Amino acid sequence: MPKAPTVYDVADLAGVSIATVSRVFRKPHEVSQATKDRVHAAVLDLGYVPSGSARSLAARRAGAIGLCFPDFDGIDGGPAPIAYADGPVLAQLDPPDDVEPTGDLYISEVMLGTEIEAWRHGMAVTIAVARGERGSEIFDNLAGRVDGMVTLSRTVPDRLLAHIARRIPVVVIAGPRAGDEYDHISTDNVAGMQAMTTHVLDVHGVRDVAFVGGPADSPDDHDRFEGFRAALLAVGIEPPAEPLLRGDFTRSLGRVLGRRLVDAGPLPRALVCSNDQTALGILDSLLAAGVRVPEDVILTGFDGIDASEMSRPRITTVRQPMRELGRAAVDTLLRRLGDPRMLPQTRTLPVTVLLRESCGCLA
Amino acid sequence: MPKAPTVYDVADLAGVSIATVSRVFRKPHEVSQATKDRVHAAVLDLGYVPSGSARSLAARRAGAIGLCFPDFDGIDGGPAPIAYADGPVLAQLDPPDDVEPTGDLYISEVMLGTEIEAWRHGMAVTIAVARGERGSEIFDNLAGRVDGMVTLSRTVPDRLLAHIARRIPVVVIAGPRAGDEYDHISTDNVAGMQAMTTHVLDVHGVRDVAFVGGPADSPDDHDRFEGFRAALLAVGIEPPAEPLLRGDFTRSLGRVLGRRLVDAGPLPRALVCSNDQTALGILDSLLAAGVRVPEDVILTGFDGIDASEMSRPRITTVRQPMRELGRAAVDTLLRRLGDPRMLPQTRTLPVTVLLRESCGCLA
DNA sequence: CTCTCCGATGTATGCGCATACATTGCTCAG
DNA sequence: CTGAGCAATGTATGCGCATACATCGGAGAG
Numbered sequence: 214m215p216k217a218p219t220v221y222d223v224a225d226l227a228g229v230s231i232a233t234v235s236r237v238f239r240k241p242h243e244v245s246q247a248t249k250d251r252v253h254a255a256v257l258d259l260g261y262v263p264s265g266s267a268r269s270l271a272a273r274r275a276g277a278i279g280l281c282f283p284d285f286d287g288i289d290g291g292p293a294p295i296a297y298a299d300g301p302v303l304a305q306l307d308p309p310d311d312v313e314p315t316g317d318l319y320i321s322e323v324m325l326g327t328e329i330e331a332w333r334h335g336m337a338v339t340i341a342v343a344r345g346e347r348g349s350e351i352f353d354n355l356a357g358r359v360d361g362m363v364t365l366s367r368t369v370p371d372r373l374l375a376h377i378a379r380r381i382p383v384v385v386i387a388g389p390r391a392g393d394e395y396d397h398i399s400t401d402n403v404a405g406m407q408a409m410t411t412h413v414l415d416v417h418g419v420r421d422v423a424f425v426g427g428p429a430d431s432p433d434d435h436d437r438f439e440g441f442r443a444a445l446l447a448v449g450i451e452p453p454a455e456p457l458l459r460g461d462f463t464r465s466l467g468r469v470l471g472r473r474l475v476d477a478g479p480l481p482r483a484l485v486c487s488n489d490q491t492a493l494g495i496l497d498s499l500l501a502a503g504v505r506v507p508e509d510v511i512l513t514g515f516d517g518i519d520a521s522e523m524s525r526p527r528i529t530t531v532r533q534p535m536r537e538l539g540r541a542a543v544d545t546l547l548r549r550l551g552d553p554r555m556l557p558q559t560r561t562l563p564v565t566v567l568l569r570e571s572c573g574c575l576a
Numbered sequence: 577m578p579k580a581p582t583v584y585d586v587a588d589l590a591g592v593s594i595a596t597v598s599r600v601f602r603k604p605h606e607v608s609q610a611t612k613d614r615v616h617a618a619v620l621d622l623g624y625v626p627s628g629s630a631r632s633l634a635a636r637r638a639g640a641i642g643l644c645f646p647d648f649d650g651i652d653g654g655p656a657p658i659a660y661a662d663g664p665v666l667a668q669l670d671p672p673d674d675v676e677p678t679g680d681l682y683i684s685e686v687m688l689g690t691e692i693e694a695w696r697h698g699m700a701v702t703i704a705v706a707r708g709e710r711g712s713e714i715f716d717n718l719a720g721r722v723d724g725m726v727t728l729s730r731t732v733p734d735r736l737l738a739h740i741a742r743r744i745p746v747v748v749i750a751g752p753r754a755g756d757e758y759d760h761i762s763t764d765n766v767a768g769m770q771a772m773t774t775h776v777l778d779v780h781g782v783r784d785v786a787f788v789g790g791p792a793d794s795p796d797d798h799d800r801f802e803g804f805r806a807a808l809l810a811v812g813i814e815p816p817a818e819p820l821l822r823g824d825f826t827r828s829l830g831r832v833l834g835r836r837l838v839d840a841g842p843l844p845r846a847l848v849c850s851n852d853q854t855a856l857g858i859l860d861s862l863l864a865a866g867v868r869v870p871e872d873v874i875l876t877g878f879d880g881i882d883a884s885e886m887s888r889p890r891i892t893t894v895r896q897p898m899r900e901l902g903r904a905a906v907d908t909l910l911r912r913l914g915d916p917r918m919l920p921q922t923r924t925l926p927v928t929v930l931l932r933e934s935c936g937c938l939a
Numbered sequence: 940c941t942c943t944c945c946g947a948t949g950t951a952t953g954c955g956c957a958t959a960c961a962t963t964g965c966t967c968a969g
Numbered sequence: 970c971t972g973a974g975c976a977a978t979g980t981a982t983g984c985g986c987a988t989a990c991a992t993c994g995g996a997g998a999g
Contacts, residue, residue, distance in 0.1 A: 217743045219954090219955055219956085220955065220956060221955080229978075229979085230978065230979045230980075231955090231956075231957095231979090231980095232957080232958075232978070232979060232980080233977085233978060233979075234956095235955095235956065235957055235958085236957090236958095236977095236978085239956095239957070239958095243976085243977075243978095244977075244978085245976085245977065245978090248977080248978085257739070260739055260742030260743060261743075262716060262719050262720050262739070262740060262743045262744075263720045263955085263956075264633070264720055264721075264954085264955050264956070265629075265632075265638070265717070265720035265721025265722075266628075266629045266630075266631075266632035266633040266638060266721065266954085266955080266956090267629075267633050267954070267955030267956040267957090267984090268629075268720070268955080268956055268957075269628075269629035269721070269956090269984095270627070270629040270630050270633050270954090270955080270956075270957095270983095270984050270985065270986085271955075271956040271957040271958080271983080271984055272956080272957060272958095272984085273957090273984070275628070275629060276717070276721075277702060277721070304771055304775055304928075304929035304931060305928065305929065305930065305931065306931050306937060306938065307885075307890075307930040307931060307932050307938075318681075318684070318882075320688075321681070321684035321685075321687070321688065322684075324684070324687065324703075325683075325684070328703060328704070328705060329705075332704070332705055332707055332714070335710075337702050337703070337704045337714075337717070337718055337721070338702065338703050338704070339640060339700050339701065339702040339703075340687075340691060340700070340701050340702075340703060341691070341695070341700045341701070342691060342692075342695060344695055347698075351695070351700075353625060354628070354639070354700070355700055356625050357625050357626045357627055357628035357631070358627075358628025358629065358632070358639075358640070358700070359628075376620070376623055376625070377625060379623030380580045380623060380624075380625045381625075408667055412667055519681075519882050519886070522886055523882070523885055523886060527670075565667075565668065566667035566668065567668065567670040568667060568668065568669050568670060569670050574669060575669065575670075582984090582985055582986085583985065583986060584985080592948075592949085593948065593949045593950075594949090594950095594985090594986075594987095595948070595949060595950080595987080595988075596947085596948060596949075597986095598985095598986065598987060598988080599947095599948085599987090599988095602986095602987070602988095606946085606947075606948095607947075607948085608946085608947065608948090611947080611948085626985085626986075627984085627985050627986070629984085629985080629986090630954090630984070630985030630986040630987090631985080631986055631987075632954095632986090633953095633954050633955065633956085633984090633985080633986070633987095634953080634954055634985075634986040634987040634988080635954085635986080635987060635988090636954070636987090
């Protein structure tokens with residue numbers, strides 16, 4: 214890899230000035246055809262590729278948006294070695310209940326949505342996971358190289374987010390919290406969970422229903438719990454002030470909670486969980502303990518990740534339009550870039566309740 | 577968003593030179609504690625975030641790797657509007673056969689693997705889809721802003737790839753083609769497809785088996801077909817010179833192929849497909865035409881995407897270690913950056929045959 | 940008390956490009 | 970024939986940072 218050619222090299226070879234070379238790329242219509250041809254020939258000859266850094270620096274825009282999210286269950290890096298050797302090709306039976314936790318599709322879908330909308334505006338997407346101790350450093354680093362940032366809530370400490378937001382616009386995926394000036398994209402957590410809970414109460418006639426929450430500082434979780442409470446209130450049941458248990462939105466902790474529930478004694482007739490991963494983890498533990506779902510315990514989730522569809526029984530859940538979340542976030546970000554004085558926006562996307570086996574709807 | 581502060585602003589406020597500010601971030605150990613404190617205070621005060629472009633330019637490295645892939649089925653952007661309004665929360669039954677094509681998990685998994693390995697080396701990942709007419713421009717643009725590029729084969733024309741490769745290292749996910757000097761990461765397509773086909777031949781005793789291929793210029797497809805042929809040869813059947821049909825690895829075209837097969841008359845006893853999306857598309861059409869799988873036709877795929885597990889029947893397939901593919905690609909890329917003179921590498925990752933319902937293995 | 944050495948900091952420069960502004964050479968109206 | 974007007978191109982500068990090198994001051998050696 215010899216030293217990469219620059220505009221100067223191209224200009225020399227084509228016998229023009231660097232301004233003309235630059236124009237050939239940026240404002241082709243301002244350059245005569247003959248000159249363009251000579252420049253293009255030189256570009257191909259030298260293998261010239263414009264430096265993005267230099268361009269961004271000079272143009273004062275990066276041409277990229279950042280996407281940063283926390284370290285979810287299933288996308289953990291870890292020092293696991295990569296298997297390189299040609300290994301045996303194992304033929305193995307793959308029964309349905311042999312489901313391993315897959316990567317978090319929630320993130321994947323948001324990423325795809327983000328990319329799509331960024332593409333529509335000619336921008337690249339730079340992603341990073343604020344993982345491990347250096348999470349804040351990663352976030353900061355990313356912020357420096359993009360024109361705006363999309364992030365999930367709770368990815369980094371509020372203080373850091375505020376710091377970054379002084380430099381570039383930030384759109385947070387999740388609902389706003391008091392006194393927060395960012396743009397937000399969220400899904401209709403309250404209505405979704407209320408509908409879900411109402412379904413369990415009304416259609417399945419359950420009264421003994423408990424809520425398994427997520428992190429106490431999650432706005433999403435907060436809203437879902439509110440929806441749960443509203444549904445109980447609507448049928449005259451006094452709702453609890455707090456979730457029965459709290460997980461952290463991971464399947465692994467869900468399993469722990471499941472075991473705890475089994476050990477604790479009589480199970481509620483229905484467990485309404487604040488997200489799918491938690492529900493799946495609990496399902497793992499319930500089945501392992503011989504508890505039948507939905508016959509003994511009705512179980513519901515929230516998110517609509519693919520894994521919720523591959524479990525047996527499949528999890529009744531509330532699907533978020535994950536890809537649309539990413540798209541809406543980028544859309545808002547670009548609007549904000551266009552008009553920095555715009556009032557803080559909050560967009561709420563609709564959700565869908567998916568009735569499947571784990572609540573007893575499908576055989 | 578007022579003008580972003582720079583090193584100069586920070587230096588002024590802290591009463592030091594810009595070199596010292598820079599050192600506080602790059603080489604903290606060379607700066608006295610007292611000075612560091614003053615600089616950090618100024619940074620917080622001003623809301624300073626170092627410019628990635630300027631840093632990359634000065635340091636002659638971007639600190640990011642690029643990931644570029646072609647426009648697969650299901651991640652198409654399109655001008656589809658985003659629904660913003662609060663909509664009704666629909667509660668709907670979600671029977672298993674109501675499966676919509678989901679985003680291409682293959683890509684998602686590669687992305688996650690890429691991010692993980694990049695993270696381990698303190699690098700960001702910039703992604704872009706070479707989608708639409710401006711695909712080459714997007715690719716070129718991405719190449720300018722990263723230290724190295726991971727790409728799937730057939731993402732951009734060979735000529736462009738060669739051009740880029742003169743500037744930064746390129747790792748191609750897929751097997752090498754003759755005369756190609758890039759590093760490659762591939763999976764064991766030949767052995768995988770041979771094992772898959774042999775399973776159909778031996779365990780299910782089928783002799784009338786046909787191969788449904790992918791794009792003729794896909795190295796992966798080529799290798800899979802070779803594996804298929806090898807399996808036939810091994811049992812004394814004269815293999816065809818060409819696939820019975822070719823798709824383009826998308827589910828939508830798979831459906832078209834499926835319809836064509838149904839219309840064409842007697843179906844082969846088994847259809848071995850070059851990828852899952854094609855198999856899923858064919859499955860859609862077969863079921864729609866009343867053909868039973870696997871009773872009438874045995875169907876197999878390749879890739880092991882999640883969607884292959886959510887169909888009914890689930891698709892017997894060969895799972896590629898997709899996340900590992902991304903990790904290995906980045907790993908190779910970074911090795912190459914460390915030693916540009918290294919010989920071109922080709923790494924082949926092992927695959928696993930997953931036996932499920934569509935070949936008749938699981939009830 | 941002077942010289943050396945080293946840690947801490949400052950000065951000056953260049954990374955590769957975009958772009959405002961200057962310049963050149965025409966064309967065409969007057 | 971001349972000057973205005975315009976298209977095409979060149980010149981010069983700055984974007985914000987990293988870093989080689991210079992400088993400074995104090996500690997310890999001689």
